[in-house]
Amino acid sequence: MKRIRQFACVLLLVVTVASLGASVFAPANYATQFRDELPNAAPSRSHWLGTDDLGRDRFSRVLYGTRVSLLLAPAAALLSTLLAALIGALAGYLGGTWEKIAMTGADLFLSLPWLFLLLMVRAMLPLNVSAFTSVTVTFFLLGLLGWAASARVVCSGAKAIRNSDFVLLARASGVSRARLLLRHVLPNLKPVLLAQFWISIPIFILSEANLGILGLGVAEPLPSWGSLLRELESYANFSNEYWRLVPLVLLVITVTSFQLILSRDEVSA
Amino acid sequence: MLKLCLRHLFRIAVTLLLGGLLAATLIRFAPGFDTDEQQMDSRLSAESIQALRQQRAAQKNVLKFYAAFLSAAVRGDFGKSETLDRPVRELIAERLPVTLKLMAYGLVVGWSLALLFAVTATMARITAWDLATTALAGLFLCIPSAVLALAFVFIRAPGYLALGLIVFSHVFRYWRNLLDKSYAMPHIVTARAKGLGTVRILLWHVLPVSGAQLLAVAGVSVSIALGATIPVEALCGIPGIGELAWQAALGRDLSLLVTLTLLVTVVTLVANTASDVLGQAFRTQRA
Numbered sequence: 001m002k003r004i005r006q007f008a009c010v011l012l013l014v015v016t017v018a019s020l021g022a023s024v025f026a027p028a029n030y031a032t033q034f035r036d037e038l039p040n041a042a043p044s045r046s047h048w049l050g051t052d053d054l055g056r057d058r059f060s061r062v063l064y065g066t067r068v069s070l071l072l073a074p075a076a077a078l079l080s081t082l083l084a085a086l087i088g089a090l091a092g093y094l095g096g097t098w099e100k101i102a103m104t105g106a107d108l109f110l111s112l113p114w115l116f117l118l119l120m121v122r123a124m125l126p127l128n129v130s131a132f133t134s135v136t137v138t139f140f141l142l143g144l145l146g147w148a149a150s151a152r153v154v155c156s157g158a159k160a161i162r163n164s165d166f167v168l169l170a171r172a173s174g175v176s177r178a179r180l181l182l183r184h185v186l187p188n189l190k191p192v193l194l195a196q197f198w199i200s201i202p203i204f205i206l207s208e209a210n211l212g213i214l215g216l217g218v219a220e221p222l223p224s225w226g227s228l229l230r231e232l233e234s235y236a237n238f239s240n241e242y243w244r245l246v247p248l249v250l251l252v253i254t255v256t257s258f259q260l261i262l263s264r265d266e267v268s269a
Numbered sequence: 270m271l272k273l274c275l276r277h278l279f280r281i282a283v284t285l286l287l288g289g290l291l292a293a294t295l296i297r298f299a300p301g302f303d304t305d306e307q308q309m310d311s312r313l314s315a316e317s318i319q320a321l322r323q324q325r326a327a328q329k330n331v332l333k334f335y336a337a338f339l340s341a342a343v344r345g346d347f348g349k350s351e352t353l354d355r356p357v358r359e360l361i362a363e364r365l366p367v368t369l370k371l372m373a374y375g376l377v378v379g380w381s382l383a384l385l386f387a388v389t390a391t392m393a394r395i396t397a398w399d400l401a402t403t404a405l406a407g408l409f410l411c412i413p414s415a416v417l418a419l420a421f422v423f424i425r426a427p428g429y430l431a432l433g434l435i436v437f438s439h440v441f442r443y444w445r446n447l448l449d450k451s452y453a454m455p456h457i458v459t460a461r462a463k464g465l466g467t468v469r470i471l472l473w474h475v476l477p478v479s480g481a482q483l484l485a486v487a488g489v490s491v492s493i494a495l496g497a498t499i500p501v502e503a504l505c506g507i508p509g510i511g512e513l514a515w516q517a518a519l520g521r522d523l524s525l526l527v528t529l530t531l532l533v534t535v536v537t538l539v540a541n542t543a544s545d546v547l548g549q550a551f552r553t554q555r556a
Binding site: 018107108109110111112113114115116117119120121123124133202206208209212213214215216232233235239248251252255256259 | 282287408414
């Protein structure tokens, strides 16, 4: 299993490096249309994965799209983990009414199916929104709405730390509540927070992909895994063109790699 | 038990009210609430566009909108869908049975697969089978549900099978772990050592121990299935609640979206409460 995890790490690293160096590795810009050639062209020397409906180089779009998803999903995960840390740690540490209020809020978010909530808010974006705004808002919403499950875990972790001997000793020594929370509780929650951060990344990648396929993801011409996978809707007409599946294969490889690496992190957390 | 049920009912009512308010607030403060696709229709006169703007302005105050919505809802009036130009109540009555049927089939397929694979992997203890089932569930977990739905459209398979695979991938790992823990318990090890049959061990010793937790996971999976109905129905062309939510989202239909959110919250809460109460009954019976 250790070897498989190492292999997953290497795969993830390769995908990340390739996407970060998109401007170097990609033969064209993601929005450049090659009008002198036919759209939906087959792979060739100049277009390794062919071109899309609008005559844009698919390989370049896959690289840029991977960069968008791989950079912004961790950003969204960071936001949701920070929210979960703030709400969960405070609720767990303060306990009583605060904990009840915070956990009712978390229950409320958890009782609304994730995709329904996301679909609802994402649909309210302005119609003339720019690609940059759409991508920022999509991932911001993912981060903003995805804190509840993590907050529950953080809250129970904070409760366990609150009742531990060293916190009791610190309180008896007259350490203030704020200092206790910042210097004793939060640093000890680091493994839990890290695990929650890593768990959130594949969830957000998949959520963005689902939104993209449903036409509510990142706006054109900016590519992301979700918008690239939208091409699959017409895959029945091109079922022998396997190169169209590359974004899906890349997404599955990345998410699987995260899951494999996570299985160790979860244990160590 | 009555006290427990009443407490759960109170929790459902409070969560429902807050859920509706949350939905209305999120929609109201989402950027672009003021813009409407209809306002870009060149065939509309300036007066019509002004009327549309006034209609939106009336919904600007979240609390006022929500209070009006609730008082009308008590009378059974959930408003009218702006995009489909039909009463929301009528739309829901038409589509809810379709979604419930899809979910029921999907959950049965998902739970059956998960239970079958989890039980056989735990009992058989064959490494290859264990790895194969874990890898299969892991693979479906890594594929976006919308892609899975599309795949089932291409192979012309019914949508509930896609939903079943989504549920299976989420439930399998938890059930597998729960059964694993139960099988490692001393009394079950003793039962196995004494030569008790595998079916008897499963039915008499394992399921009574882990039944409540298995039920809790099953309750949570209802919410997963409900969320997955959006891509499955939208892409497989099933006219249910998920497809309606998708259409409402594309059409920015506020009253329809709030009603659907409330409906979805009710279904999720009822499923979670039912699994909770059943689990409690299970534990009480064992004690």
